[in-house]
Every structure is written in C-alpha cells, then in structure tokens.
Amino acid sequence: MPQDIDESFVALPLRALADAALARARALGAEHADFRFERVRDAAWRLRDARLSSSSDTTDTGYAVRVVHGGAWGFASGVELTMDAAARVAGQAVAMAKLSAKVTAAAGSEEQGPRSASPEGRWWETGGRVELAAEPVHADRTWVSSYEINPFHVPDKDKIALLAEWSGRLLAAEGVSHADASLLAVQENKFYADTAGTTTTQQRVRLHPELTAVAVDPESGEFDSMRTLAPPVGRGWEYLTGTGWDWDAELAEIPSLLAEKMRAPGVQAGTYDLVIDPSNLWLTIHESIGHATELDRALGYEAAYAGTSFATFDKLGSLKYGSEVMHVTGDRTAEHGLATIGYDDEGVAGQSWDLVRDGTLVGYQLDRRIAKRCGFERSNGCAYADSPSHVPVQRMANVSLRPAAGGPSTRELIGAVERGLYLVGDRSWSIDQQRYNFQFTAQRAFRIENGQLAGQVRDFAYQATTTDFWGSMEAVGGPQTYVLGGAVNCGKAQPAQVAAVSHGCPSALFRGVTILNTAQEAGR
Known part of the structure; x- marks a missing residue:
C-alpha cells in the first residue's frame, strides 16, 4: 500500500x-x-x-x-x-x-x-x-x-x-x-x-x-x-x-x-573453483566494481581520501573488466534498494544503466558536474548528501550483477565443480586504493568434492586482482538465485559522509581462484 x-x-x-x-x-x-x-x-x-x-x-x-x-x-x-x-x-x-x-x-x-x-x-x-x-x-x-x-x-x-x-x-x-x-x-x-x-x-x-x-x-x-x-x-x-x-x-x-x-579443519591453501553465494558476492561487487566505477574517483577527485580507480576514463569502452557473462548495472530505481530514490540531490530522476556489458566497461556513475565535464548528455542521478550540513557529492547507485535468464540454480553451479569451495556470507575484506588487488573472506566455506558439499573449512580467504577475478567468472545463476544485499555504512568524501547502498547478484561460478590459509599467513 x-x-x-x-x-x-x-x-x-x-x-x-x-x-x-x-x-x-x-x-x-x-x-x-x-x-x-x-x-x-x-x-x-x-x-x-x-x-x-x-x-x-x-x-x-x-x-x-x-x-x-x-x-x-x-x-x-x-x-x-x-x-x-x-x-x-x-x-x-x-x-x-x-x-x-x-x-x-x-x-x-x-x-x-x-x-x-x-x-x-x-x-x-x-x-x-x-x-x-x-x-x-x-x-x-x-x-x-x-x-x-x-x-x-x-x-x-x-x-x-x-x-x-x-x-x-x-x-x-x-x-x-x-x-x-x-x-x-x-x-x-x-x-x-x-x-x-x-x-x-x-x-x-x-x-x-x-x-x-x-x-x-x-x-x-x-x-x-x-x-x-x-x-x-x-x-x-x-x-x-x-x-x-x-x-x-x-x-x-x-x-x-x-x-x-x-x-572444521583449516583450508588447504591452493587454487580452487568457487561458487559464491549472493550473501558474499555483493561485497566484492561493492568494493571492486561499485567504487571503481564512480567517475569522480576514476578522475582522481577522491585520491586524497577514498583513493582512485584502475578503471580510468580513457579505458571507457575498451577495458575488459571480466568474462562475457558479466553484466553489471547501476540502478537508482530497484524496489527496496538502499540507494533507490525518486530524485537525487541535484533534482535528477532515478535511472538504470549499464556499467559493464559483456565483460567490457561501458559506463560510470555520474553527477551533473562530472557528466558535463566529461561530455555526457546528462547525469544518471548519483548526487547525494547524508546531512543538511553536507554538500552533495557523487555517491554510489545500487550496483548489481545481473542474473542469466533461464540460468542455473546454486545447486547446479555446485554440481559443475570437482574441487572447490562454496562461500556464504560476508566477513572481512581488504582492497587497495585503486580497487584492483583484493582479499575477501566469508562467514562460511563448504568444500565441494565431485559436485557435492563436503563440510565446512576455516581460515580461508580468496585473493585476486579485479580483472582476473571477474575474468574467471564462468557462469552466473538464474533469477531464482538473485538476492539484493548491501550496506548502510559506505564512506566517502571530506568531511566524511555515509550512504546506504544495495548490490544485487545471483550465485556465480569462478574458476581457478587463489585461496589462502589465513592462520598460516598470520604465522599461527
């Protein structure tokens, strides 16, 4: 109602x-x-x-x-x-x-x-x-x-x-x-x-x-x-x-x-195929795609505080961000999205647009000044201030990985793996200032053996560069696996501002990703 x-x-x-x-x-x-x-x-x-x-x-x-x-x-x-x-x-x-x-x-x-x-x-x-x-x-x-x-x-x-x-x-x-x-x-x-x-x-x-x-x-x-x-x-x-x-x-x-x-035993470090649940993958999207495609950041305007981006403006239309099954949108209209608005803080109506299509970088998140400065016809509605005492800055839309129409279930993705891990829930993370080298953990990791779950392991983290990771994505799940995750505490700007943002995604299959044993890495 x-x-x-x-x-x-x-x-x-x-x-x-x-x-x-x-x-x-x-x-x-x-x-x-x-x-x-x-x-x-x-x-x-x-x-x-x-x-x-x-x-x-x-x-x-x-x-x-x-x-x-x-x-x-x-x-x-x-x-x-x-x-x-x-x-x-x-x-x-x-x-x-x-x-x-x-x-x-x-x-x-x-x-x-x-x-x-x-x-x-x-x-x-x-x-x-x-x-x-x-x-x-x-x-x-x-x-x-x-x-x-x-x-x-x-x-x-x-x-x-x-x-x-x-x-x-x-x-x-x-x-x-x-x-x-x-x-x-x-x-x-x-x-x-x-x-x-x-x-x-x-x-x-x-x-x-x-x-x-x-x-x-x-x-x-x-x-x-x-x-x-x-x-x-x-x-x-x-x-x-x-x-x-x-x-x-x-x-x-x-x-x-x-x-x-x-x-559970500690994980054996090595190379694994991963099936990543939306409850974990949303955070990797946020850090390695969401922030990287903020155009003010890619142009260097956030360098002193939040960092820059490897996805620089000269790479628009040419950067191979990931595999051909990768389709990522920016969206200010998703129902129940945390970054969903009717109109942004510059009077721009909420929109949906492509950021990555067929694995290639094709768009950015914009406000009205950056749009004009970089030759775009209009903003896509990404100006936001978290308080009446703060100036609007370019903030993240709901950045989401799209599911495959008629795509597989999570169970079917797991069934395609001989030796791997199924990762569920977000936990700790680390990424460099250009949003390129990263490491993520999860709340739960289940061994996959011959297409079946075989119990949990501990002390794990997956490590990659952004383009290698998304390039290893072989398949995305169907709409039935899609979940809108997100965070209420995304920080940016000076003075610092906080924004809430959602990231939808399906379950997805990645091949040959490096897994660390974090206890061993810490010398324990």
Whole structure:
C-alpha cells in the first residue's frame, strides 16, 4: 500500500524557505542555485544476551543552499526556520563561491581543453568553470520508498521484545555462548528546489536488523561467531515479521552451522573453483566494481581520501573488466534498494544503466558536474548528501550483477565443480586504493568434492586482482538465485559522509581462484 509523506514534514515552511533562498541567490547573480531541506531520523537498539545494552534516537534537521556563481561552487547551511535566515544562508553560499573563484584563479587553473579521452589529453584534470549537465524540470513531484509499516510507528518495547525473543532462541541452542542483536531504523525526508523550477519532496525508510551467535570452547578458549545473512533493506517493519526474509528458518540453522564451523579443519591453501553465494558476492561487487566505477574517483577527485580507480576514463569502452557473462548495472530505481530514490540531490530522476556489458566497461556513475565535464548528455542521478550540513557529492547507485535468464540454480553451479569451495556470507575484506588487488573472506566455506558439499573449512580467504577475478567468472545463476544485499555504512568524501547502498547478484561460478590459509599467513 503506498505511503504518504510524513505530515509533520510537509507542514514545515519548506517552499517559503526555498523561495527566500533562491530569490536571494538570483539577486546576487548566481548562475544556478538549489535549496535542500532535510530531516533525517535514525534510531538503533542493541541487545547483549537478550538484554538491552544501548539505544539511541536522533534527528538531524536543517537546510542547505548550493550555488554556482562566477563559475565556482558555493555552499552554506542553516537551521533557523525564517525567511530572513534562509536568504542569509544563500548570501553566505554566494560569498563562498566568490572566494572559491579567487582561490581557483590564484592557483592558475587552466580553461577546459578539447574533449579527448586519450591519456595525453587528460583534459578532465584541468580546472575550469563549474557547469552542470542539463536536466528536465520536475515540478511538484513526490516520492516515497516501498514499505508497508513505518518502523517508527512500532513501539520501542515491541522492537526490543522481538530482538530479545530471537536472541533467546539462539541462547537456548546447544553450543551458543552469547547472542548479540541489533536493529537500525532510518527515516529520511528531503525537500529540494532549484532555480530551474524543479521541486521534489521525498521520504525513504530503511532497516538493518542483525543477530550474531558466539560459541566459546571452555577448554581451549577458542571462539567463533556466525551472523544472520539477512541484508539491510529499503523496507519497513514488515521485514522483521516475514516479508522478504524467513527469519525463523535462518535462526534455526545458525547454531548447528556454528557448531560445525568450530570443529572444521583449516583450508588447504591452493587454487580452487568457487561458487559464491549472493550473501558474499555483493561485497566484492561493492568494493571492486561499485567504487571503481564512480567517475569522480576514476578522475582522481577522491585520491586524497577514498583513493582512485584502475578503471580510468580513457579505458571507457575498451577495458575488459571480466568474462562475457558479466553484466553489471547501476540502478537508482530497484524496489527496496538502499540507494533507490525518486530524485537525487541535484533534482535528477532515478535511472538504470549499464556499467559493464559483456565483460567490457561501458559506463560510470555520474553527477551533473562530472557528466558535463566529461561530455555526457546528462547525469544518471548519483548526487547525494547524508546531512543538511553536507554538500552533495557523487555517491554510489545500487550496483548489481545481473542474473542469466533461464540460468542455473546454486545447486547446479555446485554440481559443475570437482574441487572447490562454496562461500556464504560476508566477513572481512581488504582492497587497495585503486580497487584492483583484493582479499575477501566469508562467514562460511563448504568444500565441494565431485559436485557435492563436503563440510565446512576455516581460515580461508580468496585473493585476486579485479580483472582476473571477474575474468574467471564462468557462469552466473538464474533469477531464482538473485538476492539484493548491501550496506548502510559506505564512506566517502571530506568531511566524511555515509550512504546506504544495495548490490544485487545471483550465485556465480569462478574458476581457478587463489585461496589462502589465513592462520598460516598470520604465522599461527
């Protein structure tokens, strides 16, 4: 059932504040101005052994004005809900743009040269005026994410009771020494208006529930843990009551899987074929594709903090990213996706597009400035700010590996392996600043012998370069294996910002991947 925008948000003087700010920016000669009002509420509950250990409930409310004046950016934010204050913030943004223009000129910034993607041209590294790609006007639009029950309409005691009951199930099982439970709930409201005439009002809800069982061997002191595979989602409270995930089934199997893991032998290092479950593969997609195809990063704008990318702009259309079965999309429209929006923080409508097609790099994630600067007709809607006090930056869409129509089941992929591993659940990871050399572990690894699962192993990690890894992908599963995973804590930018993003993928088969024994590597 479609939900309405929270009445207490739309009752705020959103348009009056926007009108005052935009009128002042125009009067001061801004070439472009946008106004963004945000109210972001996030709440979290943590339980230790079925008892509440901490909780929080915070709301961040305010507005921001961003301008282009004299070919330079200006930005300012405020919290006072008066027309005079909004106009004053707009004036501060224009003053900041004027200062930025002076700094750029003093640094000897060159004008943008001919548009060439050749390494010699490297025109995108020069300075030049800030210009934005054209965007259709979207007047008086509203959008609400797909959910049934707003989690903030559910009493806290009911949330805590459910987490405690689930924790009790884990604690009652043989071999479980401790149980941790947590829930994060977020409601994000945004109002956007710009001098072109776009006005949008939006509401997004997301949840991240998580339970972890811990086993401790009292004799040896050895311990391990196992966590639920349920991903964070753009859903409401219904997610915890059976819509979109079978919590009863997962909680029932965790204790026995953890007990088996405690007894499992260490992996024998070597080369293996891998069948990787979506619960693990989503993170490899995030780190080796999602970040690598952010065009601001590929152009070097994030080098000082988040790093660069091996997938540089001169390789667009030619870089062999992976095998021919590799089809990856960027998507701001996927139902229940954490990065799904109606309109981004530059007034750009949500879209879906190809990043990698038939194994070749064919696209990037863009905002309006980068799109214009690099010769694209328009942005694909990847501007986002996590707070009214932060400027929008280019952020990740839902980046997903597409399944094969009529493709195999996970069981059929396992059946195609003589000697290998089946990896389930994300755990630790490491990747270099160019998103090229990496190492990932998993919560669970099952030996595959002659097409059959043959028990768990421990102390494993898979290691590769990005192109070698995706080049070794022989097959992807069908739609029945596809799961939308993701994270709520993707970091980027200075000052640092956090964004939530989903990554869908099917199970997939990789041939000849290096497996390390992490205990041996650590000298244990």
